[in-house]
């Protein structure tokens with residue numbers, strides 16, 4: 001019996017090695033990994049430049065307290081602010097911490113300008129912002145909050161697409177609207193560009209901050225650095241994590257100058273957040289999220305989605321919809337996806353579930369056409385078998 005708690009339903013498979021898009025199982029088989037730690041290994045497994053960066057830094061310095069200056073963090077923050085809407089950044093270690101920090105920033109901003117009652121956060125029902133106590137209540141998911149009461153106050157929920165309800169929820173105490181630009185766990189649901197623009201307008205009019213959770217869809221995954229860039233909307237606060245560490249735990253909250261100013265000494269902190277080892281890896285990841293890589297994401301995405309739609313047409317009773325953006329792709333089935341995912345795995349393609357019968361497909365951003373062709377072949381084969 002395992003000494004690990006039973007909080008995960010794990011597959012009976014572990015891995016001994018990873019290289020690029022592939023994982024090598026303890027069963028002696030080679031798997032095409034289109035999970036990549038759930039959009040975490042943005043550059044694939046054991047990326048050479050990341051291996052070099054972590055090796056080099058590990059011989060110099062791992063950790064110092066945030067009571068001291070950390071030049072590697074200054075450098076990464078500078079690169080992020082140069083490339084994005086953000087003017088200032090706080091580093092964390094995970095996505096949930098980043099969304100928590102985003103909530104804190106929104107509330108503290110209004111406190112700092114003499115509006116301490118503006119604390120409420122409006123979120124989408126059954127979204128995903130992480131597993132801490134505040135984040136599960138932000139998600140508004142019955143399943144995730146079950147048994148973890150009392151309910152954390154301060155969150156209001158509307159259903160994806162229910163704009164009337166959203167407008168009704170807004171009042172003078174609303175501090176922020178926090179949504180995922182693309183709902184990941186919720187089933188790869190892309191918030192349309194016109195919705196984001198409309199949201200921005202509402203936020204401006206009602207003195208509300210716009211928080212866009214890009215923990216899963218950010219850092220190149222969508223084909224642009226941030227998924228909201230497709231709409232040209234500028235958010236106020238953006239939590240990130242997953243892809244920025246390339247496999248090393250890094251989270252961060254990105255902010256405009258306006259709200260970042262509120263985070264004066266003592267308002268927030270983290271023992272590990274932004275330590276030299278993490279920052280060395282983050283810098284090496286970010287340096288590789290360049291124009292060429294984003295071009296690859298767009299090119300591969302177009303090809304992959306086009307070919308998946310061909311499979312959908314061939315098997316109209318199995319695949320309901322192919323959706324997503326960039327290399328955040330969802331294959332929605334008509335029925336439960338468990339069996340399908342299992343069969344893909346038996347054929348050595350790893351994918352992962354999301355809500356609404358969706359199979360999530362998350363290749364590394366540097367995936368090749370040859371690798372996508374392998375995946376397509378396996379998906380076709382499983383469709384044919386399951387029919």
Ligand SMILES: *Cc1c(COP(=O)(O)O)cnc(C)c1O
Nearest residue numbers: 094095096128129130184215216
């Ligand atoms: C994964 C995820 C989180 C939580 O990240 P953790 O690192 O697991 O805490 C938050 N928001 C979104 C959109 C995510 O996909």
